[in-house]
Amino acid sequence: MEKFTQHTGVGVPLRRSNVDTDQIIPAVYLKRVTRTGFEDGLFSAWRNDPAFVLNQAPYATGSVLVAGPDFGTGSSREHAVWALKDYGFKAVLSSRFADIFRGNSGKQGLLAAQLAQEDIELIWKILETTPGTEVTVDLVNKQVRCADVTVPLQVDDYTRWRLMEGLDDIGLTLQHEGDIAEFEEHRASWRPRTLPAKHLPKVEVKAARAAGVPVEIGRPLPQN
Amino acid sequence: MARTLAEKVWDAHVVRRGTDGVPDLLYIDLHLVHEVTSPQAFDGLRLAGRRVRRPDLTLATEDHNTPTLDIDLPIADPTSRTQIETLRRNAEEFGIRLHSLGDADQGIVHQVGPQLGLTMPGLTVVCGDSHTSTHGAFGALAFGIGTSEVEHVLATQTLPLQPFKTMAITVDGTLPHGATAKDIILAIIAKIGTGGGQGYVLEYRGEAIRSLSMEARMTICNMSIEAGARAGMIAPDETTFAYLKGRPHAPEGADWDAAVEYWQTLRTDDDAVFDAEVVLDAADIEPFVTWGTNPGQGLPLSGRVPNPAEIGDDNQRVAAERALEYMGLTPGTPLRDIAVDTVFIGSCTNGRIEDLRQVAKVFQGRRKADSVRVLVVPSSARVRLQAEAEGLDRIFTDFGAEWRNAGCSMCLGMNPDQLAPGERAASTSNRNFEGRQGKGGRTHLVSPLVAAATAVRGTLSSVGDLGIEDAPDGSPLTTTVSA
Structure with missing residues (x-):
């Protein structure tokens, strides 16, 4: 994971509360098998609206999303975080995040930073008055700076440390591989293993057919 | 110190205890995989040059995208077909057991684990699916995870986790005619709300729960997530042991005896304290x-x-x-x-x-x-x-x-x-x-x-x-x- 200490980029004011993960990216995009390329799904229901903030030239290159409260509620789909990252966002600022969204963000190097709602309002005003204004998110000093405004940001110490060191969870956990191996040595032998596979005898499963009439496998299908 | 069922299972899986805000590192006994939330996790392993640490603790099945008609024909929807074919390739490459469409053990991941006897009391069970709470019916600590966590478990067989709070949901009495486990859980959700269980592991207890079959217990634990909780549990008992005995992966001989002896300790201590308690009377449930x-x-x-x-x-x-x-x-x-x-x-x-x-x-x-x-x-x-x-x-x-x-x-x-x-x-x-x-x-x-x-x-x-x-x-x- 890339280290995150400080980022400066165009701020995007998203004046909406309760933006759930279905709004961030609809379920139809969940059938994809890639982790990238989700930018077209981001806020897809709103992107057809010319008035939507990302459709306005000064904001289109934005990388700091300044959102209303309760951002990222709903399903656990990590695709929401991927879509934001793929579009180019490095940080999301809000006064309240859904737990799972915040967790998924931290694992993907997207900073979900909590600000007081009045500070969000302050930044919204600057970004709307002077579109294209840059916002600096400073994780080292736990500050957000925008024009002449400097406000504090909140992020839990563990996530902050991980982001600043650029450590992904897997890398961190693998530092303790010795502990894992030792734990495994003492696991009780009754605990299950999926391999080698054990199961009841293999039995043929017949395919169900439309109209509720089961048809034997191998019988020729009706031609249309 | 007196502990709840959830705390006992948690403690038995701590690989490394966290301090100062660092989460505990928990060992995962059983990782269930399906086609929708896994492709990006396998991709991540490939990019990092990592392997699956314990293919022998991992099981995959096809369920979300699969058709329920004409399963012997190619899947008509090309995006669904691609997702399923991707799972098949990943299972092959990483050496993971997969029950594919047409196989007698193919089906919804939360049915396949129990029917094979892989889901047991005292395990930690995860899957990239929020209804993983189902497996809590056996006295396992089971919960849904995101795709990054799927990759994490594939690579390390562990997860860093902050402890949950515990909530007791006691259902006393006997259900009236025509009311079932589904009605119990719908009544619970209506009572505590869809956010009522947020941050908690729920433990269902009381006479009405004890008298339920394993299938009915799974129905209740399954919908813990609809109450906002990531996990729900029921202490194992003779009903649990009888369901498991003789299933393909159930322990045998001395292993069975040792397992049952341990499983019998998996109950909340009499003087343990829950962070929250809710009580319902089954007689009121319609x-x-x-x-x-x-x-x-x-x-x-x-x-x-x-x-x-x-x-x-x-x-x-x-x-x-x-x-x-x-x-x-x-x-x-x-x-x-x-x-x-x-x-x-x-x-x-x-x-x-x-x-x-x-x-x-x-x-x-x-x-x-x-x-x-x-x-x-x-x-x-x-x-x-x-x-x-x-x-x-x-x-x-x-x-x-x-x-x-x-x-x-x-x-x-x-x-x-x-x-x-x-x-x-x-x-x-x-x-x-x-x-x-x-x-x-x-x-x-x-x-x-x-x-x-x-x-x-x-x-x-x-x-x-x-x-x-x-x-x-x-x-x-x-x-x-x-x-």
Whole structure:
């Protein structure tokens, strides 16, 4: 994971509360098998609206999303975080995040930073008055700076440390591989293993057919 | 120190205790995988040059995208087909056991684990699916995870986790005739709300829970997530051991004895303290049905569609108004007068053999209402085979129902089994969100018995409305075991 200490980029004011993960990216995009390329799904229901903030030239290159409260509620789909990252966002600022969204963000190097709602309002005003204004998110000093405004940001110490060191969870956990191996040595032998596979005898499963009439496998299908 | 069941299972899996805000590192005993939330995780492993640490603690099955008709033909939807083919390639490359479409152990991941005897008391079980809470019915600590966590478990067989709080949900007494486990959990969600369990592991206890079969316990734990909790648990007992004994992966000989000895210690200590407690009386629980667009918007079937104007809380009133508009319902309408187009019997909540047996007892000797289409989708191919061995498939088709192959099916409509816009369903599944079962589809969550009675009458009904006291063979309709 890339280290995150400080980022400066165009701020995007998203004046909406309760933006759930279905709004961030609809379920139809969940059938994809890639982790990238989700930018077209981001806020897809709103992107057809010319008035939507990302459709306005000064904001289109934005990388700091300044959102209303309760951002990222709903399903656990990590695709929401991927879509934001793929579009180019490095940080999301809000006064309240859904737990799972915040967790998924931290694992993907997207900073979900909590600000007081009045500070969000302050930044919204600057970004709307002077579109294209840059916002600096400073994780080292736990500050957000925008024009002449400097406000504090909140992020839990563990996530902050991980982001600043650029450590992904897997890398961190693998530092303790010795502990894992030792734990495994003492696991009780009754605990299950999926391999080698054990199961009841293999039995043929017949395919169900439309109209509720089961048809034997191998019988020729009706031609249309 | 006295501990709850959840704390005992947690403590037994701590690889490394965290301090100063660092999470505990927990060992994962069983990792279940399906096609929707895994492809990016396998990609991540490939990019980092990592392997799956414990293929022998990992099991994959195809369920979310799979069709329930023509399973011997190529999958028609190209994106679904690609996702399934990707899982097959990943399983092959990383050496993971996969039960594919057409295999007798293919089916919904939360049925396959228990039926193979892989789900046991005292395990940690994870899967990239929020209904992983189902496995808590065995006294396992089981919860859904995101795709990064799927990759993390594949690579390390562990997860860094902050501890949960604990909530006791005690259901005393005996269920009345026609009420089932589904009605218990719908009543619990209506009582504590869809956010009531947030941050907690729920432990279901009390006489009414003890007397339930394993299938019924799975129904209850399955919907813990709809109460906002990531996990729900029930302490293992003789019912649990009897279900497990002799299953393909159940321990044998000395291992079995050692396991049972340990499993018997997996109960909340008498003087342990929960962070929160809720008590219900089973005698008050009636057949339940949802009227709105979240699982907490439910009422006894004897009730009427609520009037939003009478709801004091602003947020809840606005939510109820929106829900009734979406559902096309008028305040004051008796719930029993609501006519449905489709009855869906299936899902990881209610697609097990006992559910199908209950439904068959209602269907036997009857015909479906002309206006209703009825889908019966077993939760796994093995369940389908079992039902056919018992002759249930004939009862379903004679009734006029469609008897399908196994999978998640209409619960979330990722395959072709979907509701049309405006189509109304009585569904034994778990979520009645807007558009969940198909764009514009309207869902009423119900038990298998209510679904079956509704299929007969065409309007939301209980078995009492059919004058059924017991099944035609004289056996009781509800499937409880003696305590």
